[in-house]
Amino acid sequence: MREAACKDIYRGTAIMTAINEVTDLTVEGDVAVITLNSPPVNALSAKVRQGLYDGFKAAGADAAAKAIVLICDGRTFIAGADITEFGGAMKGASLPEVQDMMENSPKPVVAAIHGTALGGGLEVALCAHYRVAVPSAKVGLPEVNLGLLPGAGGTQRLPRIVGAQKALEMMTSGQHVPAKAALAMGLVDELAEEGKLRETAIAFAKKCVAENKPLVKVRDNNTKVEADRANPDIFANFRKANARKFRGFLAPEYNIRCVEAAVNLPFDEGLAVERKLFMELMTGSQSAAQRYAFFAERAAQKIPDVPDDTALIPVNKVGVIGAGTMGGGIAMNFANAGIAVTIVEVKQDALERGLSTIRKNYERTAARGGLTAEQVEERMGLISGSLDMNDLADKDLVIEAVFERMDIKKDIFTKLDAICKAGAILATNTSALNIDEIASVTKRPEAVIGLHFFSPANVMKLLEIVRADHTSKEVIATSMKLAKKIGKVAVLVGVCPGFVGNRILFQRQREAQKLVLEGAMPWDVDRVLYDFGFPMGPFAMSDLAGLDIGWVKEKSNGETIRDVLCEMDRRGQKTGAGYYDYDENRNAKPSPVTEKIINDFIVKSGRNPRKISDEEILERCIYPMINEGAKILEEGKAIRASDIDVVWEYGYGWPVYRGGPMWYGDQVGAAKVLEKMKEFQGAMGDDFKPSALLEKIVAEGKTFADL
Numbered sequence: 001m002r003e004a005a006c007k008d009i010y011r012g013t014a015i016m017t018a019i020n021e022v023t024d025l026t027v028e029g030d031v032a033v034i035t036l037n038s039p040p041v042n043a044l045s046a047k048v049r050q051g052l053y054d055g056f057k058a059a060g061a062d063a064a065a066k067a068i069v070l071i072c073d074g075r076t077f078i079a080g081a082d083i084t085e086f087g088g089a090m091k092g093a094s095l096p097e098v099q100d101m102m103e104n105s106p107k108p109v110v111a112a113i114h115g116t117a118l119g120g121g122l123e124v125a126l127c128a129h130y131r132v133a134v135p136s137a138k139v140g141l142p143e144v145n146l147g148l149l150p151g152a153g154g155t156q157r158l159p160r161i162v163g164a165q166k167a168l169e170m171m172t173s174g175q176h177v178p179a180k181a182a183l184a185m186g187l188v189d190e191l192a193e194e195g196k197l198r199e200t201a202i203a204f205a206k207k208c209v210a211e212n213k214p215l216v217k218v219r220d221n222n223t224k225v226e227a228d229r230a231n232p233d234i235f236a237n238f239r240k241a242n243a244r245k246f247r248g249f250l251a252p253e254y255n256i257r258c259v260e261a262a263v264n265l266p267f268d269e270g271l272a273v274e275r276k277l278f279m280e281l282m283t284g285s286q287s288a289a290q291r292y293a294f295f296a297e298r299a300a301q302k303i304p305d306v307p308d309d310t311a312l313i314p315v316n317k318v319g320v321i322g323a324g325t326m327g328g329g330i331a332m333n334f335a336n337a338g339i340a341v342t343i344v345e346v347k348q349d350a351l352e353r354g355l356s357t358i359r360k361n362y363e364r365t366a367a368r369g370g371l372t373a374e375q376v377e378e379r380m381g382l383i384s385g386s387l388d389m390n391d392l393a394d395k396d397l398v399i400e401a402v403f404e405r406m407d408i409k410k411d412i413f414t415k416l417d418a419i420c421k422a423g424a425i426l427a428t429n430t431s432a433l434n435i436d437e438i439a440s441v442t443k444r445p446e447a448v449i450g451l452h453f454f455s456p457a458n459v460m461k462l463l464e465i466v467r468a469d470h471t472s473k474e475v476i477a478t479s480m481k482l483a484k485k486i487g488k489v490a491v492l493v494g495v496c497p498g499f500v501g502n503r504i505l506f507q508r509q510r511e512a513q514k515l516v517l518e519g520a521m522p523w524d525v526d527r528v529l530y531d532f533g534f535p536m537g538p539f540a541m542s543d544l545a546g547l548d549i550g551w552v553k554e555k556s557n558g559e560t561i562r563d564v565l566c567e568m569d570r571r572g573q574k575t576g577a578g579y580y581d582y583d584e585n586r587n588a589k590p591s592p593v594t595e596k597i598i599n600d601f602i603v604k605s606g607r608n609p610r611k612i613s614d615e616e617i618l619e620r621c622i623y624p625m626i627n628e629g630a631k632i633l634e635e636g637k638a639i640r641a642s643d644i645d646v647v648w649e650y651g652y653g654w655p656v657y658r659g660g661p662m663w664y665g666d667q668v669g670a671a672k673v674l675e676k677m678k679e680f681q682g683a684m685g686d687d688f689k690p691s692a693l694l695e696k697i698v699a700e701g702k703t704f705a706d707l
């Protein structure tokens, strides 16, 4: 019993009964209030389920209580099942037991929602007879992002409220629907004023009693699904419209099947379909990888020697040097987050071009309905241009985004050191250069850090934050926090050529090029990597980016396949031909011209082209990446294996249902990767030299995840 606390927490004379360590019950007038408090997100752990079960039982048995409110303490309503408990033995009350007790309660049950009611959290709320939420609350069924489907009746109840089409959209995107929209959809019954959730929910519960409102069971509401039954095309159309987006993933299709079941079967039979498909996904490799990715992303935010309470540098004014594609994209991130940003260029026309590209980008988003015209102006209003570096004097953070040339970067940092105020963060967007060398020209190397954005910088989620030898903890902590504010997923890495992402990419690119000189065609390599789950293969990617990036006509001497293609003006999609031939709609076709160029190269090298299996293509491209990841860990350039996976998921399109290169290495088995690397090394040399760490974990029977 925590009566003393109760008087402070709850108004009036209500007596609080502790149900267990995370749940308590007060009876306020004739309303029983069950309060759940299980930080950080009130996930449905065994303790929480048991607390809810016992709470509803006690509330049901309390003769004074005529209605029941379920509310949560802390930052949020229940954010879902406790993912950390998946795969373990089931303890305590089950979720269906809790839900049955709520739904079948003879006393009206009201769920009071703040923060996020997600997954199992929303599924619990859907078993209440009514839902009240504050406007800032959001609801959703995001299980698909964990490679799952809602497994506690959500797939059957949601369509009964919002109809099949909306349910499909919500469940396959995992979107969090704001309370106002949820009210319009019928998912929420009443909005409470911000900060007044508790009293509003209690008042609502009293009203239910006073007005003898019906005890609404969503499961019995068949009007919407019956209407959907008359329109069976919904599902085929939805599958077709989203085929590209869902490619490779199991969970979206399984979610669709559940909604089909909701429409075509009685509730309990639909529930059985949901149960079966949920278990299939839960025990499968895709969900394991996606759940791993969820925690990997969060682990990456933790820097062992930079404590959570490290002082942060306020960042209200940002400067960006360079109005090119990168500089412009970087600037947009800050404007999007409401932070004023000044772009400095050397020439007026370059500056104007850069600013007008930014405007065009915003206007394109507005034309698609992503922004209002007002928001475009608001954001443009936060971006100013200048030709004078002295305008950076009052900035809290300056990000240099100019050519990848050490002499230019050093010159800029020497000037920044002289111009910028004390305490400013001086960042470089270099993707490969040595940041210690850049920092060495300043008298404040502790202020220098790498902020490596990926192109297009306003879209790509990854931010590699590069810690140099002298970068201070405050600068690291501030950069990590700022990344979150501008919607990026940050990963802290160390200084080495290409840092983590590009260093690993180099391995794949090298092997792709070598494979082509041994007899595989670019489309063979691309197909294998596409089927593995990458959005596109390396050659299709080159064609998209333009083969002439970094190619200099005057210096080209036909030494590489790329040289020859560029000399023939086959510079990629933009010229209608590159490695592939393109039709007027930019559809790619394998090119006989490219094939001939490649075969000529092979003949010239005195080799015979050989038939290369898909298996070899995959192993040759992927295993050296895993091996390079091991070298990066060995050298301490990434904090943990999962950080490497986060880099590859968000920066390079590694399919999340395969976790990331290091996770994949663990699934294949480090021993197999090592064995293949040795075999390739024997046949093809030291490009395949196994890392000492790979050898070590195999010898010790460990995995990368164990490190």
Ligand code: 3H9
Pocket (backbone or CB within 6 Å): 040, 041, 043, 076, 079, 080, 081, 082, 083, 084, 095, 116, 118, 119, 120, 121, 123, 142, 143, 146, 148, 149, 150, 151, 152, 154, 295, 298, 299
């Ligand atoms: C489900 O419900 C299945 C059911 O249908 C069927 C059951 C039969 N479990 O993200 P944050 C931790 S599946 C365990 O940094 P934010 C997280 O790891 C679930 N832990 O905060 C972190 O820990 P740490 C469906 C969880 O404010 C801490 O909480 N639900 C869970 O940026 C803070 O998290 C979802 O998929 C969990 N479910 O965002 C929702 N959720 O501090 C998943 C979070 O040690 N969660 N943690 O690193 C989220 O989307 C976000 O966490 C949320 C808060 C939006 C709630």
